[in-house]
Amino acid sequence: MEAVNTHADHGHHDRGHDDHDHKPTGLKRWLMSTNHKDIGTMYLWFSFFMFIVGGIMALVIRSELFQPGLQIVKPEFFNSMTTYHGLIMVFGAIMPAFVGFANWLIPMQIGAADMAFPRMNNLSFWLLPPAAFLLIGAQFAPGGGAGVGWTLYAPLSTQAGPAMDLTIFAIHILGMSSIMGSINIITTLLNMRAPGMALMKMPMFCWTWLITAYLLVAVMPVLAGAVTMTLTDRHFGTHFFNAAGGGDPVLYQHIFWFFGHPEVYIIAIPAFGVVSQVIPAFSRKPLFGYASMVYATASIAILSFMVWAHHMYTAGMPVQAQLYFMYATVLIAVPTGVKVFNWVATMWRGSLTFETPMLFAIGFLFLFTLGGFTGLVLSITPVDVQLHDTYYVVAHFHYVMVAGALFSAFAGIYFWLPKWTGRMYDEKLGRIHFWLSLVFFNLTFFVQHFLGLAGMPRRIPDYALQFAEFNAISSVGAFGFGFSQLLFLYIVIKTITSGEKAPDRPWEGADSLEWTHLPSPAPFHSFVEPPVIK
Amino acid sequence: MINKRANNRMMTRLSIFAAGMFGFGFLLVPFYEKICEVTGVNNLIKPAVAVVNTQVDVSRWVSMEFDANAHGLNWEFKPVQRTMKVHPGEMVQVEYDVTNKGDRATVGQAIPSYGPNHAGPFVRKLECFCFKQQLLQAGETKRMPVQFVLDGGLPADLNTITLSYTFFEVQGASLKPTKADGVNS
Amino acid sequence: MIDPIKQKASLLQVVRMVLSAFLGIRKRADHDQLEVAPWQVIVIAIIAGLSFVLAVVSIVRLVLR
Structure with a gap:
């Protein structure tokens, strides 16, 4: 990275290009777009829309749980909300958000004109809205949404109503979209780099996406297989998961988590990548241990295939297997720990400033580590037997997903918004957004640790009276967190419409190609001629 | 390109x-x-581990002798096996053959006795033809099982036990075969 | 893109590289001086991954003995 020369204000060939030449207009621009920046923008807006939809579902859940007893929704609808909240947030919000980042940034960071397959890129985006339509439309299927949990465990999923078929189809579509997106990203990263941009000179974000894309190509088809088996069990008389026909419902859990554990890293690793760009920029130091970060990320990816059954200690497995998965899980925490130390070491003795992206990155660092530690607690089999399917697990993975992935996405959006729009966001409002998010996030989820330790099961619409106080606190926090995100929407819209003009390189510590070689906003066509990299 | x-x-x-x-x-x-x-x-x-009977006292052998008599009945009654060496605690099954030599159906009841007499409480019968009355049609032959365990508390000086059965006729019993009857052969 | 100054990595060096990657610690100097073929890393990483599994399995056996 440091090999890249900093000629921010001289010698780019793109400058001559007008931003607006060759730019199609109107609806056609978006529907038929093959431009990585437009597609990236659509991905980001789509994921924000789904984030709001999933967030409303979360607020339905938290409203019902505000007090013990059944007040607002029926239990079936509640189950459907927990299911689709999870599916929409994972597949509709977080994953597309990072694909949006990838689309925007990867070609700019490696000095390519566009993605390797621009038309496939368009297709992989436009597969998402139908999938979203199916997921949301499943609520209106006869019998309501499928209340089976986002993991879609058999035998519940093989017996659920027609909504399940819509859900399965949506997952097939989302899977195809992810696989095509990943093929595009891998090919772009391996074949389209500008001369001189060696693999080990790529910004960390590109590396994390290369690894993530490989993970996606490897595990999304396995999930597609699992839901296909569910579909054929439901309609075509197969017995993959039906014990009465010689199948085994636990088999579903094994196949699902063979996908599911790498999926955790599919979400986390691009977040690592964003943070690895933001922290050095605001510490004004190169990333500490760049090479070791690359290798640690790769080894996390490989080892993530070997620990899947720690999600199913209570499904019934011999003690040998429990011990194996426990030891292996504890051991793979080591490379993740090394990454945390690398980020801390990057900040060590740096000239730190705390603009909004940095605040979110530090928030990520702090809370993700906390989520990692509760993960270690859960990896201990005898403890997990107690905590399995309690709110402790809910708290754990929300620390990883929300404070991990979402905070890092916020950091990335604030960080690159000046490059994308050519305008600065409102720093003061950004900081308010950060502090509101941080406080309300912890208000929502920290107390859920206590609920879980006290034995409150997840996915229930009603609960025993002793859990009332913490649930009330958590619900207040959830509403606060949800409404804070409207502030975020306001900040983004305000930036686009009336933000101050941003310089080409608003962050002095940022040194990847999009900052050093391109103006703000990045032109519609960038790096038509590959840049010169020392 | x-x-x-x-x-x-x-x-x-x-x-x-x-x-x-x-x-x-x-x-x-x-x-x-x-x-x-x-x-x-x-x-x-x-079960993950095969169930092993830990109560068998393999250090000790006891000779079992089997004896059979019919009293006032025209039945031929004899054990399939006359003697057997068993460990205390071990589950043993032996069989007896009985044939009705007479020309009418008869109901009989076997009564066990032990030699020496005080060995009786230590022979724990789990299944025995003597638990119920037996109906034999004229000329019918039956093979009947006895399952027993020698109690581990068997006195050390008892090395030979005789198990003897005597069939007596049961007067006025129903001559209809019942479902609960033993295995016919 | 192949840098003529770089030396080809020996098998032992690749093994060391993969093992240190599993720990997540690697000196930048190592990679600057060595030319490593991707297939080398992949093969050794898969072998190392499998031996990691086998090592954990044997620890489990040891514990349960």
């Missing part, structure tokens, strides 16, 4: 890889069954 062919080749490879992983998902099904079969982890009905 020079990249184009390389890009297409890479797309083909990655697509094949993705299709292969889709197949791998299905391959996990037989793979899973095989692992369960080899490691025996999925036999939830069968």
Whole structure:
């Protein structure tokens, strides 16, 4: 990275290009777009829309749980909300958000004109809205949404109503979209780099996406297989998961988590990548241990295939297997720990400033580590037997997903918004957004640790009276967190419409190609001629 | 553009890889069954460890002698095996043959006796033809089992036990065969 | 893109590289001086991954003995 020369204000060939030449207009621009920046923008807006939809579902859940007893929704609808909240947030919000980042940034960071397959890129985006339509439309299927949990465990999923078929189809579509997106990203990263941009000179974000894309190509088809088996069990008389026909419902859990554990890293690793760009920029130091970060990320990816059954200690497995998965899980925490130390070491003795992206990155660092530690607690089999399917697990993975992935996405959006729009966001409002998010996030989820330790099961619409106080606190926090995100929407819209003009390189510590070689906003066509990299 | 062919080749490879992983998902099904079969982890009905009777006193042998008599009955009654060496605590099954030599159906009841007499409480019968009355049609032959365990508390000086059965006729018993009757042969 | 100054990595060096990657610690100097073929890393990483599994399995056996 440091090999890249900093000629921010001289010698780019793109400058001559007008931003607006060759730019199609109107609806056609978006529907038929093959431009990585437009597609990236659509991905980001789509994921924000789904984030709001999933967030409303979360607020339905938290409203019902505000007090013990059944007040607002029926239990079936509640189950459907927990299911689709999870599916929409994972597949509709977080994953597309990072694909949006990838689309925007990867070609700019490696000095390519566009993605390797621009038309496939368009297709992989436009597969998402139908999938979203199916997921949301499943609520209106006869019998309501499928209340089976986002993991879609058999035998519940093989017996659920027609909504399940819509859900399965949506997952097939989302899977195809992810696989095509990943093929595009891998090919772009391996074949389209500008001369001189060696693999080990790529910004960390590109590396994390290369690894993530490989993970996606490897595990999304396995999930597609699992839901296909569910579909054929439901309609075509197969017995993959039906014990009465010689199948085994636990088999579903094994196949699902063979996908599911790498999926955790599919979400986390691009977040690592964003943070690895933001922290050095605001510490004004190169990333500490760049090479070791690359290798640690790769080894996390490989080892993530070997620990899947720690999600199913209570499904019934011999003690040998429990011990194996426990030891292996504890051991793979080591490379993740090394990454945390690398980020801390990057900040060590740096000239730190705390603009909004940095605040979110530090928030990520702090809370993700906390989520990692509760993960270690859960990896201990005898403890997990107690905590399995309690709110402790809910708290754990929300620390990883929300404070991990979402905070890092916020950091990335604030960080690159000046490059994308050519305008600065409102720093003061950004900081308010950060502090509101941080406080309300912890208000929502920290107390859920206590609920879980006290034995409150997840996915229930009603609960025993002793859990009332913490649930009330958590619900207040959830509403606060949800409404804070409207502030975020306001900040983004305000930036686009009336933000101050941003310089080409608003962050002095940022040194990847999009900052050093391109103006703000990045032109519609960038790096038509590959840049010169020392 | 020079990249184009390389890009297409890479797309083909990655697509094949993705299709292969889709197949791998299905391959996990037989793979899973095989692992369960080899490691025996999925036999939830069968116990993981074979049940071993820890109450058998293998250090000690006791001679069992089997004797059979019929009293006032035209029945031929004899054990299949006359003697047997058993460990205390071991489950033993022996069989007796009985034939009705007479020309009418008769009901008989076997009464056990032990020699020496104080060995009686230590012969724990679990299943015995003597538990119920036996109906034999004229000329009918039956093979009847006895299952017993020698109690571990058997006095040390008792090395030989005689188990003797005597059949007596049961007067006025119903001559209809009942469902609960022993195995006919 | 191949840098003529770089030396080809020996098998042992690649093994060391992969093992240190599993720990997540690697000196930048290592990679600057060595030319490593990707297939080398992949093969050794898969072998190392498998031996990691086998090592954990044997620890489990040891514990349960």
